[in-house]
Amino acid sequence: MGRTRTKVKKSTPIVTNTLQSSSNSQTPAISALLEKAQDLIIQCDFPLAHKFIERVLARDDGSVNEKNQAKEMMGVVLLETGEVDEARELFLTLLPPHLMAPSPPPPSAHLYLAQLSADPHTALQHYQAAIDILQTQLKGKAPSPIQEDEREGEDEAKSNIVRAYIGMVELWMDPEYDLCFDPSASSTCDSLLSTALQIDPHNLEALQSLASVRLSQEKPEEALAALRTFPPSSTDTPPAHNQALVATLPLPVRLVRAKLLLECGAYHDALDVLEGILASDDTSVEGWYLMGWGWWLVAERRKEGGEVEGSVGLTWEDIARDSRDCLETCRTVGLPHSYVPLQAFSRDPDAPILEHVQELLGTLDALGILPSPVEDDEEGNGEDWEDLSDDEDVEMS
Known part of the structure; x- marks a missing residue:
């Protein structure tokens, strides 16, 4: 949107x-x-x-x-x-034309240039330059009673430092670059994230980046522990409070959180996050896909005799049908993509999602899992049927 x-x-x-x-x-x-x-x-x-x-x-x-x-x-x-x-x-x-410039450049210039650099080594240099400038600014502040605007400035500087460390981690992990094949990649990412979390132990982006690194290291328990460090809470904090905090996060951040939770096997937590996402935006192709994929994984575990929180009393066929309903909705929401030229579709970021949805629906067809039947409203009249027809078309597609 x-x-x-x-x-x-x-x-x-x-x-x-x-x-x-x-x-x-x-x-x-x-x-x-x-x-x-x-x-x-x-x-x-x-x-x-x-x-x-x-x-x-x-x-x-x-x-x-x-x-x-x-x-x-x-x-x-x-x-x-x-x-x-x-x-x-x-x-x-x-940027200064030489090292002995009278004043350092704004750190944001280095941050933007790091994001725009095609060469990962150049990007790493820009990120480090931004960190050095920001840290110098923080150390150069004279000790005095902190005013509110000064506190906001320090918080912003610390937040930018953490973002720079996360950007460096992403470069080291990106499979498009040779950095990820370096034997020191894993330990370097650990060191960068450790430093970032010393600055802000509850920074959500840093914690999600740590979870991603732990998953790449095949440590799902530690990845899940990192995700559950946010929101910061005590044993007395009600679950609804944490859910409300997560619901205030930007949609892309919640989508990343849901994907990481699914990879950690925390299906119930992931589906809770996805319910909130779809309540905020029911046209999210990725949201419906992840919801369908999440129920698919729950159905597989149920079929193997495992238990998943929230699935007690349901058969694996019931859960697989829920998965199909979500995948059908995902395909329907993504229908406009089918009317664009094939070349343009191949460049669309949702194209891989919709291709996987088609594969999953084909598997469900082979298993005999049909969409949930549409329930008629016995007390409804013709007008009610008209009002609901669009929604029912989505379910039936």
Whole structure:
């Protein structure tokens, strides 16, 4: 689903109190232009943000920090509008031309360049450079009573350091690069994540990255322990409290969490997370796929005589039928993909999911597992039938 863009009325002049009070002249302060550009980026109004940033870069009265901030914002705008090469070149201009530069570049420039680098070794260098700058900034703060804005700045710096360590781990684990075949890859990832978790022991991204590394090391129990470290809780914390915290996480983060829980064999926990995901977005192709795959795994364990929390009293056929219903819905939600050209479909990120769904449905057909029958509403009338027809078509597809 696309991000909602805030509409700006053309008839309404864009004026802020900061602009009005910046000076007696009609020229707005650069800080006000930057603040407005930042607001527009948050609203995903990138074309208008681009215009405000251009005004800053065209001015001669801005400080070095203000110019660097404008360049960084412009780089973000270029990235969001698909101009990746231009964004990379702009971020490179933020780096000092030599090692003895009077002031270090913004760490965010290194973070963006690390994400844009095609060479993993160059990306690792950028991540490490960002970490070094951020750590120097934190150490350079004079001891004093911490104000609220200073605390937020420190928290943001620590969060960026943790993200940089996670980015390095992802590079070491990525099968597209040779780094993952290095004999030191496993121990390097352990060291990087240990350092990240010393900075923030309950950082969700770091814990999920640790779980992924533990799974690659064939240590599912330790992977599950890492996942269950978040949310931080005590023995007195009710399960509903933790479920509510997980439900506030962004959808992509919850999808990763569900996949990792399934790989750890924590099917009940994974299905709980997936129920929340589909309650938030019932058009998620990956959400329906993982739900169907989760029930498939539960059915297999049940067929082998095993027990899974939440499946007591159900036969493996019952559970397999639930799996089929979810997979059918996944295929239906993904139906628009079948109308695009084959070449475009092969590039679609959902294509591998839908191919696996077709394989699973074929296996269920061979096992004689049919979709759940549609239940008629005995008290309904023709209008009710019309209102529900779309939903029933999904189930019957």
